[in-house]
Amino acid sequence: xxxxxxxxxxxxxxxxxxxxxxxxxxxxxxxxxxxxxxxxxxxxxxxxxxxxxxxxxxxxxxxxxxxxxxxxxxxxxxxxxxxxxxxxxxxxxxxxxxxxxxxxxxxxxxxxxxxxxxxxxxxxxxxxxxxxxxxxxxxxxxxxxxxxxxxxxxxxxxxxxxxxxxxxxxxxxxxxxxxxxxxxxxxxxxxxxxxxxxxxxxxxxxxxxxxxxxxxxxxxxxxxxxxxxxxxxxxxxxxxxxxxxxxx
Amino acid sequence: xxxxxxxxxxxxxxxxxxxxxxxxxxxxxxxxxxxxxxxxxxxxxxxxxxxxxxxxxxxxxxxxxxxxxxxxxxxxxxxxxxxxxxxxxxxxxxxxxxxxxxxxxxxxxxxxxxxxxxxxxxxxxxxxxxxxxxxxxxxxxxxxxxxxxxxxxxxxxxxxxxxxxxxxxxxxxxxxxxxxxxxxxxxxxxxxxxxxxxxxxxxxxxxxxxxxxxxxxxxxxxxxxxxxxxxxxxxxxxxxxxxxxxxx
Numbered sequence: 029x030x031x032x033x034x035x036x037x038x039x040x041x042x043x044x045x046x047x048x049x050x051x052x053x054x055x056x057x058x059x060x061x062x063x064x065x066x067x068x069x070x071x072x073x074x075x076x077x078x079x080x081x082x083x084x085x086x087x088x089x090x091x092x093x094x095x096x097x098x099x100x101x102x103x104x105x106x107x108x109x110x111x112x113x114x115x116x117x118x119x120x121x122x123x124x125x126x127x128x129x130x131x132x133x134x135x136x137x138x139x140x141x142x143x144x145x146x147x148x149x150x151x152x153x154x155x156x157x158x159x160x161x162x163x164x165x166x167x168x169x170x171x172x173x174x175x176x177x178x179x180x181x182x183x184x185x186x187x188x189x190x191x192x193x194x195x196x197x198x199x200x201x202x203x204x205x206x207x208x209x210x211x212x213x214x215x216x217x218x219x220x221x222x223x224x225x226x227x228x229x230x231x232x233x234x235x236x237x238x239x240x241x242x243x244x245x246x247x248x249x250x251x252x253x254x255x256x257x258x259x260x261x262x263x264x265x266x267x268x269x270x271x272x273x274x275x276x
Numbered sequence: 277x278x279x280x281x282x283x284x285x286x287x288x289x290x291x292x293x294x295x296x297x298x299x300x301x302x303x304x305x306x307x308x309x310x311x312x313x314x315x316x317x318x319x320x321x322x323x324x325x326x327x328x329x330x331x332x333x334x335x336x337x338x339x340x341x342x343x344x345x346x347x348x349x350x351x352x353x354x355x356x357x358x359x360x361x362x363x364x365x366x367x368x369x370x371x372x373x374x375x376x377x378x379x380x381x382x383x384x385x386x387x388x389x390x391x392x393x394x395x396x397x398x399x400x401x402x403x404x405x406x407x408x409x410x411x412x413x414x415x416x417x418x419x420x421x422x423x424x425x426x427x428x429x430x431x432x433x434x435x436x437x438x439x440x441x442x443x444x445x446x447x448x449x450x451x452x453x454x455x456x457x458x459x460x461x462x463x464x465x466x467x468x469x470x471x472x473x474x475x476x477x478x479x480x481x482x483x484x485x486x487x488x489x490x491x492x493x494x495x496x497x498x499x500x501x502x503x504x505x506x507x508x509x510x511x512x513x514x515x516x517x518x519x520x521x522x523x524x
Binding site for chain 1: 281285304306321324358360371373374382385404409422451456459468488502508511
């Protein structure tokens with residue numbers, strides 16, 4: 029399980045293709061993750077085709093790795109297959125609601141992490157694309173996802189063409205709470221964040237971006253309120269359009 | 277990575293406690309999962325206390341394993357810590373929206389799967405509780421989760437007191453789509469589901485539940501439309517109450 033502790037996101041890939049047998053192994057690994065009531069309400073869309081990757085690259089804000097990496101996996105919450113099964117079996121499916129979407133999203137995300145680890149175990153590099161939910165509407169169009177199918181995460185995979193350092197993480201204390209949630213005092217916040225805030229990397233970032241604090245780089249540049257509101261509205265519309273909000 | 281392929285959900289546990297150093301190792305494994313922009317917008321609440329477990333057991337529909345297992349991990353989308361940091365650093369956090377909730381949920385779920393695998397690698401058994409979103413409101417109250425923190429998944433863990441068989445899965449073809457989504461014909465559905473539908477286990481289930489098809493057991497008994505609608509409304513209210521729907 030060293031694989032877990034060696035994980036780093038890879039953003040540069042060699043063009044070496046990945047054997048079909050390995051791809052199948054990765055998907056099988058994904059399929060072994062826990063799934064709600066063994067319903068397996070998720071799907072994985074595999075993109076290898078150059079033209080399709082080019083189009084996905086556009087939708088993922090032109091992050092180069094989408095074009096470079098030989099494999100792109102789009103993980104979807106999927107109650108379409110299950111509902112189709114119900115319809116053919118004299119059963120009346122009731123999965124056109126938010127809870128069902130979220131159940132499918134959990135299934136999809138657990139499978140994605142299994143697949144990611146299996147990829148790394150097999151010498152591949154991976155990177156999650158946080159942009160999946162931003163342009164979900166256009167991804168749905170491109171991948172021809174029917175109602176009750178919504179993309180929630182994307183992983184690119186291939187043989188790495190870089191060896192980045194392990195990413196820093198907050199101290200464990202920061203993310204763990206014993207029995208009940210402990211709110212963070214100003215002193216706690218200092219303790220948790222100061223190492224990152226005082227790093228050379230941060231100092232460089234502050235200078236380039238002309239900001240006073242690292243937090244401002246997140247709120248003003250990387251994850252702004254304006255974008256968050258825009259993409260929230262878009263994603264909630266996607267959930268509605270895909271039929272997951274019938275009872276709201 | 278055999279661990280991935282050996283996974284089965286464990287529902288009976290020995291009372292043997294789990295060493296603190298192992299618990300810490302598991303959480304560290306969780307923390308190595310990919311996280312959006314390295315924001316780490318999730319928290320893990322660890323429950324060991326007998327009284328707290330008793331209360332969680334009630335909220336998880338009295339599934340015995342919640343009382344039995346020495347460890348209960350509740351994974352939460354958490355933009356509270358990050359926003360607190362912003363507030364102390366002259367930055368204006370804009371994370372009171374649905375996208376931010378979903379981003380936190382992804383972080384939490386990827387971490388949970390890492391933790392689950394690390395637990396299994398260390399000889400522990402685990403089981404995901406699908407009931408976390410159903411009673412999220414009461415879990416929030418019990419674990420004293422502040423605004424911008426929402427539980428999305430729970431794992432119980434401990435030394436197994438049973439050795440269940442590997443759970444069946446649909447054929448890989450069922451969950452994979454090449455380039456674009458292929459809708460399922462009646463013949464596809466038969467191919468995908470018939471093995472499960474014709475198993476001895478299913479035959480027994482149909483008899484006990486007096487149903488004609490396996491799908492009906494899901495729609496009429498296990499995951500009914502009525503429950504789904506009820507829990508959808510409850511969970512969406514939780515998102516609102518926890519401050520993740522300020523712009524809807």
